[in-house]
Amino acid sequence: MTAKSWKKKISAAILCGIVGISVSAVLPVPAAEAGNLGSIIGTVIQGAAAKQQVDAQIKYFDQTEEGRQQLFAAFKKKYGVSDNYYRMQQLDEMMPRLTKGIAAVDPSIHKKPYLYFINKQNTFNAFCSMGHVMSVNEGMYSLTDNQDEVAVVLAHEMGHGQKNHVASAMRKKLNVAIGAAMVGSAVGGSALSNIALNVLVNQIDTVAITKKDEWEADNLAFDYVVNAGYNPGAAAAIWQRVEEKYGKSKTSFAGEIFSPSDHPTHQQRRDNYVKKLHEYSGKHATAEKGVVKVNGKALVQPAAANDMSGAERSYFVLGNLAAAYHNGHNKSNAYASGNTLMLGQQPIMTCYAGDPSAAELAELLNKIK
Numbered sequence: 104m105t106a107k108s109w110k111k112k113i114s115a116a117i118l119c120g121i122v123g124i125s126v127s128a129v130l131p132v133p134a135a136e137a138g139n140l141g142s143i144i145g146t147v148i149q150g151a152a153a154k155q156q157v158d159a160q161i162k163y164f165d166q167t168e169e170g171r172q173q174l175f176a177a178f179k180k181k182y183g184v185s186d187n188y189y190r191m192q193q194l195d196e197m198m199p200r201l202t203k204g205i206a207a208v209d210p211s212i213h214k215k216p217y218l219y220f221i222n223k224q225n226t227f228n229a230f231c232s233m234g235h236v237m238s239v240n241e242g243m244y245s246l247t248d249n250q251d252e253v254a255v256v257l258a259h260e261m262g263h264g265q266k267n268h269v270a271s272a273m274r275k276k277l278n279v280a281i282g283a284a285m286v287g288s289a290v291g292g293s294a295l296s297n298i299a300l301n302v303l304v305n306q307i308d309t310v311a312i313t314k315k316d317e318w319e320a321d322n323l324a325f326d327y328v329v330n331a332g333y334n335p336g337a338a339a340a341i342w343q344r345v346e347e348k349y350g351k352s353k354t355s356f357a358g359e360i361f362s363p364s365d366h367p368t369h370q371q372r373r374d375n376y377v378k379k380l381h382e383y384s385g386k387h388a389t390a391e392k393g394v395v396k397v398n399g400k401a402l403v404q405p406a407a408a409n410d411m412s413g414a415e416r417s418y419f420v421l422g423n424l425a426a427a428y429h430n431g432h433n434k435s436n437a438y439a440s441g442n443t444l445m446l447g448q449q450p451i452m453t454c455y456a457g458d459p460s461a462a463e464l465a466e467l468l469n470k471i472k
């Protein structure tokens with residue numbers, strides 16, 4: 104994420120070398136001597152050596168326990184560790200659940216369990232660096248308090264982690280920093296590690312993840328939340344919420360998940376998830392402009408309730424319906440259990456003031472399902 108204030112802070116941080124290393128200690132780059140074959144060959148050899156060093160640094164921070172822990176500690180130091188005990192406890196419950204859900208489709212997660220913490224930044228963001236080192240901003244919880252929606256954000260970041268998107272996106276930045284450090288000077292491995300760590304920790308906000316990788320992380324997040332047993336409708340719901348809270352502007356809040364200018368728009372991401380929910384329901388259920396539809400017929404237009412707009416709620420109802428169809432509960436009857444509409448064993452919607460009653464909805468659902 105890159106809120107403007109962050110950008111300022113980060114550039115300042117880069118200038119002073121946040122993890123205790125001074126980039127300025129690196130020897131200055133000597134001026135190139137035109138036409139000097141020896142120096143050209145030297146540059147080529149140095150380029151290859153720099154590439155080798157970048158590979159070695161990525162391997163260290165991404166794949167060794169020592170490197171991962173070092174990166175984890177550096178992120179904690181830079182961004183601060185939240186003392187919100189309730190949120191930490193919630194995250195400690197969610198991460199194993201998501202890990203299990205991911206392992207169902209990608210068992211490689213067990214080889215590199217996620218290292219995570221809640222940081223003190225108050226902007227709405229989360230990030231995942233290489234080495235499965237991950238962090239959620241305290242500010243994310245001011246956008247949403249809903250656990251299913253938080254799960255979607257975590258799953259998106261873990262999608263980047265599982266596919267190593269950050270390592271590929273960071274390579275360019277590392278090439279530049281390490282290449283510059285190595286030109287004309289013999290810099291040792293530990294100095295290069297410090298330079299790499301500096302880049303990894305300070306430039307996480309400006310890492311350019313490609314649009315293709317963003318879509319991949321979004322699509323993986325859907326599978327992960329389904330496998331972890333969260334309401335998959337939350338994936339569309341959170342983008343509805345973002346749209347309502349921040350409008351079309353991407354500049355009011357920045358950061359990896361939400362704002363880089365080449366990312367898909369909020370609506371595109373929401374609509375992609377609605378399409379996936381429709382597929383997941385076996386093409387029986389969808390939601391459009393706040394109206395939940397079953398087999399093309401309107402079932403309900405939920406009222407605003409519980410700090411959610413009607414449209415945001417409609418996606419949660421859609422998620423429950425999609426799960427009901429996917430798991431075969433549609434073969435059973437719909438009925439009201441108190442003020443909750445049920446389809447077989449699957450709760451579909453809890454009705455509040457302004458909604459039709461659960462009994463009315465059950466009668467309608469039995470006719471159109």
Ligand SMILES: [Zn+2]
Pocket residue numbers: 259263312317320359360
């Ligand atoms: Zn992302």
